[in-house]
Amino acid sequence: MATESSEVKLTIGNENVKANDVTGGMEIDIHERDPNNLHDDLKIQFQEIIGEPHTDVFSIDCVWTNSFKVFTNTKIWCYRITSLICALPVSFCWGVYFACFAFHNIWLLMPCLKAYGMNLRLLRSCFNSIIETFVKPCYLAAGYIFYNIRITKGSGD
Template sequence: MDDKVDLINRDPNNINQHVQSNFEDVLAEPDGTRSADCVWIYSAKCFNGGKSCCYIFLSALCGIFLGLFWGCGFAMISFEQIWCATPMYRCFSIYAIYVQKCVGTYLSCYLGPLCETCGLCLSRIRVDKSG
């Protein structure tokens, strides 16, 4: 297991591509509606600075604990799948083959001939529609 963390590309699998939170992704002025250039420039600086400070603060405050929480959560899911669900499913599959053979034998030996006989008896019935 490689413990190296990529500090440049922090979303190599693009799992958070939907979280676009740059100034240009959130605020935009259409043609014909413009604020003063200085307002737009300082709004962008305040937006980016506030977002960065708040994100850094929340990450420092909660990031390590949430990383531990999610790591343990996914470890429990992996444990349950590897040690419980997959073996139980395999066991079920083995027994299901036995049940399938038993039910198939019952159907072909008992129910099949019964249905065939009923079909032969009822095949001679004619329905005439007379006006």
């Protein structure tokens, strides 16, 4: 049975795991990079940042058009160069962070919350017994004392 040489395989116990199994076969859209609109606030254009306020106060046309080009290209290329240098290390760090976050939730937080809930159920049972035994009779007695009291409004004499 021939396999592709570019495919990375990992064996954990008796289970063979392929590198593409990690993504669950999910493909990314190279053209739509923010499908959930996480960064609508970062979709900033030149006209949203720089605007000349009055028809009498404006720069020379070539300054205005070249400023637009410089702004746009600087924004694009600074982002591309910064992401070229930093995206992989930062992605690695976020991957580690979310892996630790998932580990913490799965292996530490949820078992503690479950154990805490079990202990609280026992405590609630004891608390309910105390309330039913000592407090409820007092309130029932007070209720019977004030049960027949009627307040009527006088005719205003």
